[in-house]
Amino acid sequence: MHRMMDDYALLSPLRYTNNNLKMIIAAFGILVGVSSTSPIPPLFIALCMSFATVYLGKTNKKVYLQILGAPVGFSLAGIVIIAFFFGTGPELFGFDVFGYRFSVNTGGLNMAFLVLARTLGGMCCLFFLALTTPMVELFSVLKAWKLPDVFVELSMLIYRYIFVFLDVAISIKFAQSTRLGYKDMKTSFHSLAMLSSTLFIRAWEQGEKLFVSMNSRCYSGKLVLFEAKRPVKAPEIVLTAAYFLSVLLLLYFTKNVQMVY
């Protein structure tokens, strides 16, 4: 069974820290990253966030790098284009293709580094949040943001039953595969159609059964959510304050620092 990000979040010890604090840290990192003119603050943010995720959140290093790989890969492809086609300034290097000059100038290279740094910083902040906040905590957050109750209750039920139906779908798929249900395109479509219709019917039946069992436990129409109170602890505040301060100082002092001149 593949592990999803939610599973890692559930195993992380940082799941018990205050959600608002985590969101403020992540939002701060993203905002500073986006407003910085030098690539150094976002890179510093990326470093801090990664450290927090891997060492404090106890996420597996290899898994973290794998997850980070996707957006970084995209961004690398993008910055090559930026480096070659944007910016002004003295040319650094280039080459000719069929008489057209492809060159990288200082402005373009700086912009490329900046974009890479910002992407890295922003993604690390986001993954910090995603890998330390499981879905079950997000329900309390949704409720605190005054989202309509029915929406939150639906989310809770859907979350729980995604896994139930995932198992059913996987079992049906295996059962079909062992009887050559996916041997060619036509058969595959047919099998897929049968799988989806069965799944739909099972989902409906599950809803009926759940209603009976909830009634048997005196369901009164409201799902009251039990929110654990997560107080913010002193060391967390100190660490966060130190982090914010160092980032802001770095932002101020590296205002005009670029990678190449």
Place this chain on the structure above:
Amino acid sequence: MAILETTDLKYTYPDGTLAVEGISVSIEKGKKIAFVGPNGSGKSTLFLLLNGTLEPQEGKIIFHGKPLLYDTPSLRKMRKSIGIVFQNSDDQIFAPTVYQDVAFGPTNLEMPEEEVVAKVNETLEYVGLLELKDKPPHHLSGGQKKRVAVAGVVVMEPEVIILDEPLANLDPVGADEILDLLNELNQFEKTIVISTHDVDFAYS
């Protein structure tokens, strides 16, 4: 002393299948009762009739000497005292974490919050799942899920606990644990009603 009785119960499903007919049973307080029968003999239907989910075409359910009226307050009162644990735990566990699922019952019974917290923690410790209280149900094994389902019913402090095929899909270790739990609950004067098609289990 009979805590739950039925007189001449008859129920037919909407599609015409006759499920139970002429059933008169008397369940005594504090006893362990097993309904044994082949698949499709109407055991689950009987249980749903007993807790008021289904309304019989003929016959009555008599609880504590009074016939069951099918209005909401009587049904609530009855369901507080008669808890059902269904055969498939996935039919019963719906909340994102174990703690929230077990807390569902007492919260619906409008107990004050501190009391709910205390009761839920006590029940979770009783079934041996206190360390797992923040886990989502899809991270649990079959036996653990069954214990969560039982905990969710026990926490409401019912007088009668009905279990539909409690040992289905459980390995021998899990089955033993549930059996011990049921025996212990019976010691606390709870009436246990189970359905099974395992005759040996019924006699144990």
